[in-house]
Amino acid sequence: MVRSTMTWCVLVVSGLLESVWALALGRSAGFTRLVPSLIFVAALALSMAGLGYALRTLPVGTAYAVWVGIGVTGTAVAGILFYGEGASLPRLISLLLVVAGVIGLKLFH
Numbered sequence: 001m002v003r004s005t006m007t008w009c010v011l012v013v014s015g016l017l018e019s020v021w022a023l024a025l026g027r028s029a030g031f032t033r034l035v036p037s038l039i040f041v042a043a044l045a046l047s048m049a050g051l052g053y054a055l056r057t058l059p060v061g062t063a064y065a066v067w068v069g070i071g072v073t074g075t076a077v078a079g080i081l082f083y084g085e086g087a088s089l090p091r092l093i094s095l096l097l098v099v100a101g102v103i104g105l106k107l108f109h
Contacts, residue, residue: 007057008106014050015070017043022075047071062109069102 021043027036047067054063073095079085 003057007054010050011054011058011063011066012070014047014054015067016074017047017050018067018071019074019078021047022071023078059109062105065105066102069098069105073098073102 021040024036024040024043027033028040029036031037031040051063051067054067076085076091076095080087
């Protein structure tokens, strides 16, 4: 039970790090800006390492979908909150559907 909880925690953190590297990639201006480029590399490496750890015990389809879902949702929410991206009702509903899918995959894996 403890290992399972730890695996899911690592997977969630790895999904959040996916958002970090995606946002840093956008800010790196094609790897021409040093700090965002370094953040991208570090977050990418940690995110992949965490996903790899989770794949030791979780099914690949479930783990990967949850990882991507967290990353997509985190990146989209950050874009709305910090970068002025649109927050239309259809977009927010779509994000809620992604979150519902991630929760469903966790509950029914």
